[in-house]
Amino acid sequence: MIVSQLMGPKQQIFLLFLFLQVFAIAAKTDTGDFAVLSALMKDSWKNKPSSWTGGDPCGDKWEGIQCSNSRITDMVLSGQGLAGKLTGDIGNLIALEKLDLSLNKDLTGNLPPTIGNLKNLTYLSVHGCSFSGPIPDTIGSLKQLLYLSLGANNFTGEIPHSFGNLLKLYWLDITDNNISGEIPVSNETSPGLDLLVGIQHFHFGQNELEGTIPPQLFSSKMNLLHVLFDDNRLTGSIPSTITLVRTLEVIKLDRNSLSGVVNLSGLVSLTELYLSNNKLTGPMPDLGDMNRLTYVDMSNNSFDASSIPQWFSSLQSLTTLIMENTLLQGRIPVSLFSSAQLQTIVLSNNKLNGTLDIGTSYSRKLKLIDLQKNDITQFTEVYEYNGALKLQGNPICGKKGLLENYCIVSQQPQVPNSAQRNNCDIACRSNQICSPNCKYAYPITGTLRFLFVSFQDLGDASYYQSLEANLTKTFQSQKLPVDSIRVSDQRRDMHGYLELRLQIFPSGSDRFNRTGFSMITSQLNNFGFFPPLYPFGSFHFILDNNEYFTVHNKSSNIGIIIGASAVGFALLLLLLVALVYAFNQRRKVERASQLRDPFASWDNNGKSGSRPQITGLRCFSFEEIKKSTSNFSDANIIGTGGYGKVYRGILTGGIQVAIKRAEQGSLQGSVEFKTEIELLSMIYHKNLVSLLGFCYEVGEQMLVYEYVSNGSLKDSISGKSGIRLSWERRLKIALDSARGLAYLHDHVNPPIIHRDVKSSNILLDDQLNGKVADFGLSKLLGPSSHVSDNVKGTMGYVDPEYYLTLHSTEKSDVYSFGVIMLELITGRKPIEHGRYIVTVVKMAMDKTKHLYNLQHLILDPTIAFSSTLKGLEKFVDLAMRCVEELRVNRPTMTEVVKEIENILQQACLHSDVEMVSNSNSQHVSSGSSFYSPIINKDQEYSSGSFPYSEIELK
Structure with missing residues (x-):
C-alpha cells in the first residue's frame, strides 16, 4: 500500500503488467499433469475444491496439490466431499509420491489398475471411501510404498499375492472390507506376505478371510508389532511360528473359528492379547513371562477345565482380565485382586466356588469384578471397595441381606461425558x-x-x-x-x-x-x-x-469465484476479495451476536419439561428447511405419524435428508422433540438412524435425519416398497436391528429403552442394512432398571408384563423385537382379524417336523419356496423366547445378537436382495442369476383378509 501511494498510475500499471508476466513464466505446471486434473474435474469428480480454477495447479496453489519442478508430487484431499470415480488417468501422474483420498465416502467404483504406474508412490490411502471390486494386483509394483491403507471400503476378492513385492511396506491396513480367500504366502511361482520382513502392521480385521493362518507367514526376521486378524472366518490352529516374532505387541485373533492348543511362550513384548470367541482347546496357555501384558481376553473357548492359574496374579501391568466361559473351577485366590494396575476382572459363566474374598490389598484401581453364573456360596464383604461387583446367578444370591446389592442384573459405573x-x-x-x-x-x-x-x-x-x-x-x-x-x-x-x-x-x-x-x-x-x-x-x-x-463456506467461495473471473487483473481482484471477505466476516459476526438462543422460547411451565440439553448438532433455519423440501411439498412426504409428517429434503450440496416436522401446537410433539434431540445427540451407531440437526423456531419443531432410501421393513415385508427380501437378507436385517437395540441397552450409560420397536421403525438403507428409527417414546433407565409410566408403544408389539405393571425395561424392547422376528418369518402383521401373531405361531408349530411344519401353514410365501431355509428352526426358537410372557425368561438383546450371528453364519449369507417392480412381475436377484416365479401377495392374500391398523397407546 505504501509503495502504491508513492507511484503514479502509469508506474502502477507497468508494475502490475511486469508482475503478471513474471508470474506466467515462473509458475507453470507440467501439461500432462494438468491434463489429468482437468479430466478428473470435468468427467469424474463432483464437489472438487473451489480453488481448482485456472490452468496452473502448481502456480495457483490448488488446495491439496503440492509440486516440485512443475510436477505434482502430493494429492492430499482427505475429507473433501469428493464424489464420483477414480479413473485410469490417475496413472499418468508419474511423479506422485503421496495420494490421500481418504474419508470421501462418495468416491465409488473400482480402483483403476493404472494406479500401478505411480512408481514413486510412498503413501496411498483410500480409507473410508466406497471403492469396490477387487484390489488391483498392480499395487504390488509400487516398490517404494511405505504406507498402504485400504480399510473401510467395499473391496472384494482376495489379497493380491503381489503385495509380497512391497518390501519397504511398514503399514498394511485392509480392515472392514469384504475380502475373502486365504492369507497369501510365497510359493514357487508367486510372492506372498511372508516376504515383508520389515512390516510392522498387519491390520486385516472384519473381513471374510478363510482357511488357516499359514505358519510360513511368521519368521524371526520380522519386525511385526500388530497382528490383527479378528472377526474373519479363519480356522485351524494358531501357528507356533508366531512365537518367533519377538517384537509382537498386539495379537488380535478373536471372533474366528480357530481351534487346537495355544502356545505363545517367549512373546515377552506382548501388551494386548485377544483370543475370545474361538474354539481353542487344550490347557490354558501360560502367559506368566509376559510382564508387559495389560489386556487379556480369552473368553468363550473350550480350554481344559482347570483352577485359576497362578500367572493371573503375577502380571503386574495387567489392567483387564476377561476369562468368561473358559471352564475355570475351584476357589478364587485372594492374590488374584492384588495386581496394582488391575481395573477389570470378568470370570463369569465358569464353575468357581467357595468363598469370595478380595482381601485388603486389592488394587485401588479396581472398578469391576464380574463373577456372574458361578457357584460362589459365601462372600467376605469389604466395605472400602466401591467398584461394581456382579454375582447374579450364584447360590449366594438366594440369601438376603446386604449382598442383594451385588445380585442386580445391571451395575454400570457412570461414564463421564x-x-x-x-x-x-x-x-x-x-x-x-x-x-x-x-x-x-x-x-x-x-x-x-x-x-x-x-x-x-x-x-x-x-x-x-x-x-x-x-x-x-x-x-x-x-x-x-x-x-x-x-x-x-x-x-x-x-x-x-x-x-x-x-x-x-x-x-x-x-x-x-x-x-x-x-x-x-x-x-x-x-x-x-x-x-x-x-x-x-x-x-x-x-x-x-x-x-x-x-x-x-459460501462467503469464501464467492470471493474465490470473483477472483477467478478476470485473470488479467489478478492483483486488484485479490485486494477486492480481501475487502469483501472482511466485510462479510464482520457482518456475520454481527448477525451471530444478534441471534436469539433457539431455545429461549421453550415452554418452561412444566408441560414440556426443561429446555433440551444438546451437543454437536447443527441448528437449521426455517428458511433452509423450507427450501430443501420445496416449501413442504406434498410430493416430498415420505411418512406420517402421530408426531407429524416426514419430508424428503435436499440440502445445499445435494445431500438428501429426512425431515420430521411436528404438527403445530402438539404438546406430545414437544415432548417427543425434546426426547429425540437429547438422546440422539448423545449416541451414534451404524444401525441407528443418525440425527444431523434440528430447527426450533416459534411454532416449528423439526428434526433433520440422515435419509434412509429404501423405506421401512414393514413396507418391504408387505410388498409396498417393491423389495423382495430373501431369507438370508431377513436374517441380516434382524441382526442389524438387534445390534442397534443392544447398543442402546448395553453400551450407553445410562441405558436407553426404545419403547416403540416395530417393523415400521426399522428402516433400510441403499445397501438394505437395517437401522432403528423413531426415538420419540424412548426413555433413559435410572438406577431402578425400569421406567414407570403410562403404557407407550403400538398395539401388537407391547410387552404384556409392561402392560400389566406399567414398568418398562430393556426386556420390553426384547419382546417387541420378537414380534418383528415373527413378522419376518410369516409376512403377517402382529394383529389380523383379532388373532395375535404370537398365538398363531405357537399353535402352528410342530417341532417334530421339518421347519416345524410352518412352510405349509403360515410361512411367508416370499421365502416359503426357497430351496433352503437354513437356521429357520433356531430363528423361530429365538423369537419365541423373546416373546415369553415373563421377562426373566427372555434373553437380553446382546444374547439375541450372538444367536442371530450364529444363525446367519449357518445360513451362509448369499443373494442379498430380490427386487420386485410394483408395476410388473419382473424378478431381479442381486448376486444370483436364478429366476423364479413371483407370488403376488395381493393375489395370494386379498387385501381384505389382511386388515391392518396401528393403535397408539397413550
Missing part, C-alpha cells in the same frame, strides 16, 4: 458449536474407532483428558490450526472396539479452510504420525459427513 466439562453455554448460535475454550466455531466432527486399548473400564475421565491434551499438542506441534479438541460419548461397539466422538476446533477463525481440514483428517488416518497414545492403540477416524464446505 467430557463434552460437559466446560461451563460455557453450548446452545446453538448461528449453527456453531461451543469449544472447550468457550469459543463458537465449526469443528471437524467424527468418530475415533480404536482397534485395541489396554483397559476395559470406560469410567476414568483422566484417560480422555489425557487423549485430548495429547492430540492437541501433537497437531499444534505440526503447525496445524487446532485450538482445542473434545472427545466424548465413549462406548464399545458390537465388536468390542472402543469408539469416541471427536470434535476438533479451529484456531484463529471460526472454521477450517480446505487445506487445514484435509491435513488434519489425513493425519488422523496416518496412524504412524502419532506418538504412542497409551493406553489407546491404533485407531480409524470416521468423518461424520462431507458437507463442511458446501454448507459453511
